[in-house]
Amino acid sequence: MPASHLTEIVQGIADIDRLKDCDAVLSGYIGSPEQGGHILAAVARVKQANPNAWYFCDPVMGHPEKGCIVAPGVAEFFCQEALPASDIIAPNLLELEQLSGVHVDNVEQAVKVARDLCAKGPKVVLVKHLSRAGYHLDCFEMLLVTMDDAWHISRPLVDFGARQPVGVGDLTSGLLLVNLLKGEPLDKALEHVTAAVYEVMLKTQQMGEYELQVVAAQDAIVNPSCHFTATKL
Incomplete structure (x- = not known):
């Protein structure tokens, strides 16, 4: 998609007086640093119309086991421009290291680097x-960190064999944003996101699918049957 289309979409929303x-x-994977510039311009326009609006940046750069996979200039955009503009940012381990320039080996280091x-x-x-920086290699673990607080949570891994489903990070970021916009406390938001994503992955596995089965799991997203507890660090 041409980068300018992003600005045109925002202009269309402005034309019907709905930016307020x-x-x-919420931004995720971008194909070029030019797209990033248009995203930040959109953020500025939205915040001008609604000063209480948030910018949630999902800085998609790669995977801890696969390395950085984005186009030239995109990693630099996230590190130099998107990071300081964001209100919430959601890196995986590789992206945390890219954003900070620090190698992270354990949970304690991850909390410090996040701060x-x-x-x-x-x-x-x-x-x-x-x-690899988590407590247990046989679990899927996340951290939610602010300057004052930090929570750790883990859930079982879901085995998909060689072909892992894509979009798990996107779903995680979107659900966290929804929870926070609803006013949920950070730890409760983290717990809901973890359970809901797990339910989606189980449904996807049960159906033998590769694409996340968010429609089939929609009731479980709203009201997960499982629960994982966020531990304050």
Whole structure:
């Protein structure tokens, strides 16, 4: 998609006088740094219309086991421009290291590095995949960190074999944003997101599918049957 289309979409919303009703901007994977510039321009316009709006940045750069996969200039955009502009940012372990320039080996280091990011702009950092830096390699672990508090949560891994489903991070970021916009406390939001995503992955596995089965699991997203407890660190 041409980068200018992003600005045109926002202009269309402005033309019907609805930017003031926008409570957040959520960005994820981008194909070029030019798209990033248009996203930040959109954030500025939304915040001008609604000063209480949030910018939630999902800085998609790669996977802890696969490395950085984005186009030239995109990683630099996230590190230098998106990070200080964001209110909430949701890196995985690789992206946390990219944003901070620090190698992270364990949970304690991840909390410290996340707080270093908070000092540069965002109020909340979700480390949405701790991978090798977690407590247990046989679990999927996340951290939610602010300057004052930190919570850790884990859930079982779901085995998909060689072909892992895509979009788990996108679903995680979107659900966290929805929970926070509803006014949920940070720890309760983290617990709901963890359970809801787990339910979606179980349904996807049960149906033998590759694409996340969010429609089939829609009731479980709203009201998960399982529960995972966030532990305050």
